[in-house]
Amino acid sequence: MLKVENLHVHLNTPAGVVKAVDGITFNIQPGETVGIVGESGSGKSVLAHSLIRLNPEPPAVYPDGEIYFEDRSVLHMNKKELQTFRGKEIAMIFQDPMSSLNPVIRIGRQLTEAILAHRKISKSEAKKKAIELLNDVGIPDPAVRMRSYPHQFSGGMRQRVLIAMALASEPKLLIADEPTTALDVTIQAQVLDLLKSIQQKYGTAIMIITHDMGVVARLADRIMVMYAGKIVESGKAEDIFYHTSMPYTWSLLRSMPVLGSTRHRLISIEGQPPDLINPPKGCAFQPRCPFAMEDCAHSQPALEPRSEAHHLAACLLSESAFEEKKNQMKGVLSS
Numbered sequence: 001m002l003k004v005e006n007l008h009v010h011l012n013t014p015a016g017v018v019k020a021v022d023g024i025t026f027n028i029q030p031g032e033t034v035g036i037v038g039e040s041g042s043g044k045s046v047l048a049h050s051l052i053r054l055n056p057e058p059p060a061v062y063p064d065g066e067i068y069f070e071d072r073s074v075l076h077m078n079k080k081e082l083q084t085f086r087g088k089e090i091a092m093i094f095q096d097p098m099s100s101l102n103p104v105i106r107i108g109r110q111l112t113e114a115i116l117a118h119r120k121i122s123k124s125e126a127k128k129k130a131i132e133l134l135n136d137v138g139i140p141d142p143a144v145r146m147r148s149y150p151h152q153f154s155g156g157m158r159q160r161v162l163i164a165m166a167l168a169s170e171p172k173l174l175i176a177d178e179p180t181t182a183l184d185v186t187i188q189a190q191v192l193d194l195l196k197s198i199q200q201k202y203g204t205a206i207m208i209i210t211h212d213m214g215v216v217a218r219l220a221d222r223i224m225v226m227y228a229g230k231i232v233e234s235g236k237a238e239d240i241f242y243h244t245s246m247p248y249t250w251s252l253l254r255s256m257p258v259l260g261s262t263r264h265r266l267i268s269i270e271g272q273p274p275d276l277i278n279p280p281k282g283c284a285f286q287p288r289c290p291f292a293m294e295d296c297a298h299s300q301p302a303l304e305p306r307s308e309a310h311h312l313a314a315c316l317l318s319e320s321a322f323e324e325k326k327n328q329m330k331g332v333l334s335s
């Protein structure tokens with residue numbers, strides 16, 4: 001359904017060219033849930049926004065690569081084509097629902113208008129559909145709540161409303177950019193469960209962007225790990241969690257809190273993410289990598305298959321060598 005080929009997105013800033021997306025290739029199939037994880041600044045949002053050309057142009061330019069949605073080139077769409085494409089085929093929800101809702105217009109009207117923008121139905125049918133959608137996303141008393149203003153809803157409820165708005169056009173792909181970061185933990189879990197149930201009901205593919213490995217663990221079939229504008233590891237969720245093949249992914253996983261663990265402090269990844277204007281030569285993670293070898297500073301590892309099908313990693317260490325290094329590290333940490 002979605003095919004991204006060797007995509008490069010550059011941001012021309014006064015300080016220089018930020019290589020925010022630096023040669024990324026992936027597909028999303030209908031109904032699939034794909035998680036994109038990485039630290040702040042790794043290029044997740046720029047990548048997601050480029051799928052519907054939401055990065056302001058300038059500063060964004062697309063010097064190389066292609067994005068196809070059902071064989072249509074998104075990078076070659078004109079303004080009018082983009083307008084109908086956005087929301088209708090691919091919809092997006094953001095971290096802060098308040099910024100996407102109009103504070104002075106009732107929820108019901110905003111939702112009804114979103115439906116009417118995409119479907120040729122009467123106003124009363126759209127209203128009925130709006131109530132149905134609010135019900136689907138778990139808003140109690142939806143017919144009554146249609147008359148509420150955004151500030152009369154809690155943060156979690158507002159995120160539910162936005163999910164309903166995104167579903168108004170029955171998109172084939174829903175991009176959720178850090179949809180739960182602004183919510184507290186119990187509400188986060190409810191919103192993630194809602195996304196899962198929506199996918200089952202509507203068959204919508206979901207691309208979820210997060211810096212939280214716990215979020216992708218809960219939701220994603222397939223995970224792509226981003227570092228410095230590149231995908232450094234991708235595979236099925238179980239490959240990423242149980243056959244981790246790239247030291248950056250391993251570091252992200254080690255920084256996750258573990259329920260019931262005797263570990264008392266969270267392990268953070270030492271060092272800073274690289275400057276995307278002057279990225280380091282060789283592997284961009286090398287300056288922070290606990291397993292770096294001499295070659296890592298000179299040659300950039302390609303994203304290559306590992307032993308499990310469709311599991312790719314960009315690391316000069318072979319699977320067995322990485323396994324050995326991890327075991328040595330565990331030995332040092334436990335002694």
Ligand SMILES: Nc1ncnc2c1ncn2[C@@H]1O[C@H](COP(=O)(O)OP(=O)(O)OP(=O)(O)O)[C@@H](O)[C@H]1O
Nearest residue numbers: 011013018020039040041042043044045046047276
């Ligand atoms: N409008 C812009 N102008 C200049 N640089 C930008 C702009 N937007 C993003 N960047 C830079 O592009 C890089 C990628 O940013 P992006 O927002 O995609 O990261 P991210 O992984 O989504 O991080 P976060 O989780 O903090 O949103 C960063 O170095 C960021 O500073």
